[in-house]
Amino acid sequence: MGRLDALATRRFDLLVVGGGIVGTAIARDAVLRHLSVALVEQEDLAWGTTSRSSRLIHGGLRYLAHGDFRLVRQDLHEREVLLRTAPHLVHPLPFLVPLYRPRSRWWLGMGLTVYDMLAFDRSLPGKRWLSRQEALQIEPALRPQGLEGAFLYYDAQAPYMERLCLENAIACAQGGGVVLTRCRAIALRVHRGQVLGVEVEDRLTGERGQVEARVVVNALGPWAEGWLGEALPRPRRPLLRLSKGVHLLLPSLTRHALVLFSPQDGRLFFVLPLEGCSLVGTTDTPFAGDPASATAEPGDVAYLREGASLAVPGIQDAPLYTTYAGVRALAFTPTRRESDVGRRHRLLDHRREGAKGLLTVLGGKATAARAIAREVVDTACGLLGWEAESRTARTLFPGAPRGEWKAWLPFQEAFLHQQANLPPTNARHLARLYGERSAEIALLVAREPSLAEPLCPHHPDILAQVRYAVQQEWALTPGDFLLRRTLIGLSPCRGLDALDKVVSEMGRALGWSPAEAQCQREGYLQEIALWNTPRV
The missing domain is CATH 1.10.8.870 (Alpha-glycerophosphate oxidase, cap domain)
Known part of the structure; x- marks a missing residue:
């Protein structure tokens, strides 16, 4: 019996192409609405951007500076949902924002106050100001020269973001869905303007087959536009803007997570605890080429080391264990800097291009994966004529304990x-x-x-x-x-x-x-x- 047999036995309501955090969240939402679901992933679950992220579940302080209050509010709500439905994988994380002259305490304090106000349903403590002495007492790794004090606030971390993605897939399988990795969607099948499914290839055996589905969702992240260009006539304008984010893994250097600002461009980045190490990141630079080939360059490492060492001197000469680089898929906007591109997602319905039943997800943050999935499956249900509300906000993940x-x-x-x-x-x-x-x-x-x-x-x-x-x-x-x-x-x-x-x-x-x-x-x-x- 071949691996593709499980995909060939029936016509699915929904086929998800892509096994990252968004694709698996879509599959989980759909099975909880009693749709028949299949998911195919050309590599492994969480193989791409999901496993190369900052591993944070957060509203995003930097998006306040862009005035995107709606996005911040949505993601702070999603943080609460994940703290409740996946407490074994998503944990509260205290952050320090050390202030060195001449950065404005008033400006940061106002931003964190707005952050707290947008998290009006939060279960985490609000922000508070620490004097210089208090900050150095709880975080002695900070450079004392020029330190005025620090803000303390809370967000959340998913150190095993890959397993959050995995448990989405497990929920899909437990609900009767079919999940197949190392299976590539090589062609979209369309007849008279209606999607019929896709042709797939088992990358382990070379076997090919067809998967029949009434709705197909392209959730390939940074590969989405390339796959779409092969499936349909190439769009007239760009759909994605790719950005590379690099992280450094160093020995454990701090007791707390830190929010820092690069002296080169003022961009916000983090020093985060991760399994007995310190994770420093991330960068935000233009990327072109195959996202699988993204790596850290010497300039990326220098940018993060130099910026972080201004607040934590030990980072400059600390041994570098490893690095990783991921590629963000940002919905295209013609701004000058990648860090200025919004993190809102975009959902495309391709019926006007002669492919009714094909949906594409562009952009979005890992924190918002559940909310993105809800919108996608709402749209899919409309195409299918199926009425069912999303249940993911109140349904525990497969490993979540039933008690406190x-x-x-x-x-x-x-x-x-x-x-x-x-x-x-x-x-x-x-x-x-x-x-x-x-x-x-x-x-x-x-x-x-x-x-x-x-x-x-x-x-x-x-x-x-x-x-x-x-x-x-x-x-x-x-x-x-x-x-x-x-x-x-x-x-x-x-x-x-x-x-x-x-x-x-x-x-x-x-x-x-x-x-x-x-x-x-x-x-x-x-x-x-x-x-x-x-x-x-």
Whole structure:
């Protein structure tokens, strides 16, 4: 039985092309409205921009400066929805905004006051001012010279943004949807102006087939315009403006997340905690070419190091563990700078171009993925003649605990220890990473105790997670597991200390020959080579 058989057995109401955070959110919303759904992704879930973001769930302070209050309000509401429906993956995060002369305390204070006002339904504390002494006491890494004080405010972080995307896909599959990775949509099928579906290719076997669907959604992010150009006559004007965002991963240097401003162009960027490291980013520069080829250049690294070191001197000479670069798909506007381009999304209905039933999503932020998905599925339901309201604002993600998060977490840790004799560190890590689904990992260990073996000395991840990722989470390569089911690949060892065990366990689960296992090992080395550490 071929992998494409699951797509060929029926006509779907909705086919989503693209398995990033927006595409999977669309699939989740649609199955919750009882539509039949399929999703195809040419690489892995969250392989593109989703896995190369700042990992924040936030309203966006910088958008206040552009006067886009509606966008900020929407995203602050979405922050609350995610804190409630995915508390195992989205956590409150305190930020410091240190003020050095001559930046205006009044101007920033007013902006944060408006931010709080727009978050009128917030569950997080409001902003407050810290004196110079108070700021240095809670964040001693700050440069004391010229420091006037700092604002403290709260937003949220999804350190495992990839797993937020993954749980969207899991929800789709649990609702009867079909999710297929390494499957490329190669041609749109249209008859007399009505979309019939797409032709797809299994990138693992080369097999081709047809997927029948009444509505097709192009959610390919930075690849959306290119795919559209092949499916339809090329648009007369540009649809997307691509922008590269670079992040640096350094040793842990601060106790808090920081909001800083570049001395070169005044642009806002962050220093963020991430799994015992500091994530510094991001840049916002024009990009042309294949988004898969985006990498950090020496100038990107220098821009972030120099800007951040003005507030945190230790950043300038700190070891650089790795970098990653993602490409944002911004709905086209003819402004001069990428940082001035709005982050609002745009939804295109292609019926006037002779393709009724084809929708394209342009732009948008990860924070707004659920709201974008609601609009897309509302439109799809209109095309299908189906009446059903979105349920995603009140439906928990598959791993979300049914009770209060802080009370549930120690209970689950104790359960995992009792069920599988897992040490507290491992039990806590699994509970935070998988939520309620961590019980399924514990069951694997209880049945086969050898699966409790650590993958490497400096990570709490265990062998059972590899088995589970293959069986339940569409992991097909070492990179899928090390970079997008866990963050082992972003650690100082780049995942190399765990690679042999991961390849061995995946090989057993997927039936790899020794030659195939070696090919997979080499493929991972090539993948992390793009996440380079350029010399400056």
